[in-house]
Amino acid sequence: MKTIIQHLAFGLLGLSVSVTAVAGPEEDRKAFQNFYENRFPDTPVNDYQNGVYSILPSAREQWQSIEEFPPYELSVEAGEKLFHSKFANGKSLADCFGSNGAVREKYPHWDKARGMVVTMERAINECREANAEKPYGLKKGKIADVSAYMSFNSRGQKVNVVIPSDDSRALAAYEDGKEHFYTKRGQLNFACADCHMYTAGALYRADTTSPGLGHATSWPVFRSKWQEMGTLHRRFGGCHKNIRANPFKAQGSEYSNLEYFVSYMSNGLEFNGPAARK
Amino acid sequence: MDRRSVIKAAGIFTAAATAFLAMPRWAFAAYSQKAFKQKASIDALQNLYGSSATTVSDKITLKAPDIAENGAVVPLEVITDLKADSIAILIEKNPSPLAIKADIPSGTQGLLKTRCRMGKTTNVMAVVESGGKLYTASKEVKVTIGGCGG
Amino acid sequence: MSTIRIKAKERNGLVSVKSLMKHPMETGLRKDKSGKKIPEHWIQDVVAEANGNRVFSVAFNTSISKDPYLAFAYTGKKGDVLRISWKDSAGKTDSAETMVK
Numbered sequence: 001m002k003t004i005i006q007h008l009a010f011g012l013l014g015l016s017v018s019v020t021a022v023a024g025p026e027e028d029r030k031a032f033q034n035f036y037e038n039r040f041p042d043t044p045v046n047d048y049q050n051g052v053y054s055i056l057p058s059a060r061e062q063w064q065s066i067e068e069f070p071p072y073e074l075s076v077e078a079g080e081k082l083f084h085s086k087f088a089n090g091k092s093l094a095d096c097f098g099s100n101g102a103v104r105e106k107y108p109h110w111d112k113a114r115g116m117v118v119t120m121e122r123a124i125n126e127c128r129e130a131n132a133e134k135p136y137g138l139k140k141g142k143i144a145d146v147s148a149y150m151s152f153n154s155r156g157q158k159v160n161v162v163i164p165s166d167d168s169r170a171l172a173a174y175e176d177g178k179e180h181f182y183t184k185r186g187q188l189n190f191a192c193a194d195c196h197m198y199t200a201g202a203l204y205r206a207d208t209t210s211p212g213l214g215h216a217t218s219w220p221v222f223r224s225k226w227q228e229m230g231t232l233h234r235r236f237g238g239c240h241k242n243i244r245a246n247p248f249k250a251q252g253s254e255y256s257n258l259e260y261f262v263s264y265m266s267n268g269l270e271f272n273g274p275a276a277r278k
Numbered sequence: 279m280d281r282r283s284v285i286k287a288a289g290i291f292t293a294a295a296t297a298f299l300a301m302p303r304w305a306f307a308a309y310s311q312k313a314f315k316q317k318a319s320i321d322a323l324q325n326l327y328g329s330s331a332t333t334v335s336d337k338i339t340l341k342a343p344d345i346a347e348n349g350a351v352v353p354l355e356v357i358t359d360l361k362a363d364s365i366a367i368l369i370e371k372n373p374s375p376l377a378i379k380a381d382i383p384s385g386t387q388g389l390l391k392t393r394c395r396m397g398k399t400t401n402v403m404a405v406v407e408s409g410g411k412l413y414t415a416s417k418e419v420k421v422t423i424g425g426c427g428g
Numbered sequence: 429m430s431t432i433r434i435k436a437k438e439r440n441g442l443v444s445v446k447s448l449m450k451h452p453m454e455t456g457l458r459k460d461k462s463g464k465k466i467p468e469h470w471i472q473d474v475v476a477e478a479n480g481n482r483v484f485s486v487a488f489n490t491s492i493s494k495d496p497y498l499a500f501a502y503t504g505k506k507g508d509v510l511r512i513s514w515k516d517s518a519g520k521t522d523s524a525e526t527m528v529k
Contacts, residue, residue: 058343058344058345059347061343062343062346062347062352062353063347065341065353065355065391065393066351066353066393068391068446068497068499069433069435069446069447069448069497069499071351071448071494071495071497073433073448074433074448074450074495077433205422206345206422206423224347224348224350224351225348225350227350227494278347278348308473308474308485308486308487309472309473309487309488310487314487314489350493350494351493352493353497369491372491373455373457374489374490374491376489377488377489377491377492378486378487378488378489378491378492379486379487380484380485380486380487380500381484381485381486382484383482383483383484383502385483385502385503385504386483386484386500386501386502386503387442387500387501387502387503389499389500389501390486390499390500391446391497391498391499391500392492392493392496392497392498392499393492393493393496393497394491394492394493395455395490395491395492395493396491
């Protein structure tokens with residue numbers, strides 16, 4: 001147990017960093033949530049996990065019809081099989097993630113040893129590689145099925161991203177993700193915040209933009225447009241292409257840090273993946 | 279062990295492995311090339327029912343979105359108070375409008391739910407065959423593409 | 429492993445059935461990356477039986493979405509053995525059974 005003096009000493013040493021480390025992200029998160037609560041006063045906070053369906057009744061109805069027997073259930077089943085199938089060495093993903101893979105709440109997290117953000121998809125592949133198996137592709141197919149299975153079993157867990165105060169690189173990654181969210185890019189010169197925050201709920205041609213709050217809770221997603229499951233980083237890439245910006249690599253530092261920031265903003269909301277979306 | 283208790287033990291029993299068990303006792307009879315390949319609703323009805331004379335009925339509820347979120351997956355629901363012998367759905371602007379036809383034995387509700395594809399904004403018509411007559415309910419469903427959702 | 433998933437629940441003498449069938453439902457209008465048409469291949473017929481008695485039969489056209497969803501309701505009871513079978517345009521068939529809850 002640290003003594004008060006030790007706490008103070010630590011605080012003094014990293015004063016400039018620790019002050020922002022303690023105050024920054026939490027203040028950001030509260031301001032972020034407040035923004036949406038003001039913009040959509042009729043939407044309960046815990047409904048933001050449902051994306052655009054939390055703010056658009058006509059779309060919500062269609063989504064509810066689809067939820068009667070959602071297409072992602074097939075993916076969850078496929079994921080269950082993959083999760084429990086044995087590697088060449090006799091082990092399986094269950095050895096890394098427990099018998100039902102209900103570990104969604106652990107991701108994304110800051111890996112101190114390696115100085116990077118680790119997402120659940122990255123962890124799945126690292127488990128495979130640690131057992132001499134080839135990693136899955138990162139955007140669709142098996143990675144999405146396994147993630148769907150694990151997310152399904154984790155439903156109800158709360159988003160609880162931690163930015164450890166004893167590693168300034170973690171805060172830097174958060175800040176990097178935050179900057180990404182607010183930076184205009186691409187031919188259309190849009191920032192994530194433009195569509196998903198300042199004008200969330202507005203009509204862009206035939207699409208209503210979803211609120212950024214709750215963005216990271218429902219992945220992986222069965223998108224009607226894809227006619228299959230896809231991961232969050234697949235969607236990040238798709239969004240970039242939509243605004244005619246060069247997409248970044250799935251599970252690269254850009255999207256991992258973006259996921260870190262976006263997830264932190266949704267701290268306190270429930271994980272409700274996998275989900276069906278348009 | 280008789281079949282019923284095997285099923286009880288198994289929970290979900292799939293008969294796919296044994297070919298003869300996989301075929302239902304009643305032959306698959308509903309699909310008819312002629313009706314389903316017709317390019318116009320009126321011809322589809324004529325081929326399916328031998329008549330295209332229909333009456334609009336308020337005893338049929340066709341639940342369909344005003345604007346489809348995605349044309350590949352549009353939830354549709356038909357429910358009727360009429361004593362239905364069959365329910366069909368026609369999606370007028372689709373290459374072949376007749377999308378689905380369900381035969382309703384007695385003891386089964388006049389209810390049909392499914393998810394359809396629509397290529398463009400179109401009229402959707404539910405047709406209920408009851409007492410030898412055809413009754414309908416229609417709704418326009420808007421289909422848009424090329425939004426910023428990609 | 430069957431392509432058919434069934435959820436069947438009885439309430440007040442009415443069994444509500446929801447099913448999802450894994451099938452590409454190719455319309456024959458799509459082209460692959462090389463520009464070649466992907467041949468049509470879709471579920472054409474579906475039959476549902478409860479305790480061996482036909483309770484629903486339906487024909488699909490290619491307008492039915494991939495991994496078709498089908499829901500209906502019939503007068504029945506808990507413990508009914510509900511079987512759903514399909515036949516597709518290639519002549520393939522599949523079947524699955526469940527007990528009504």
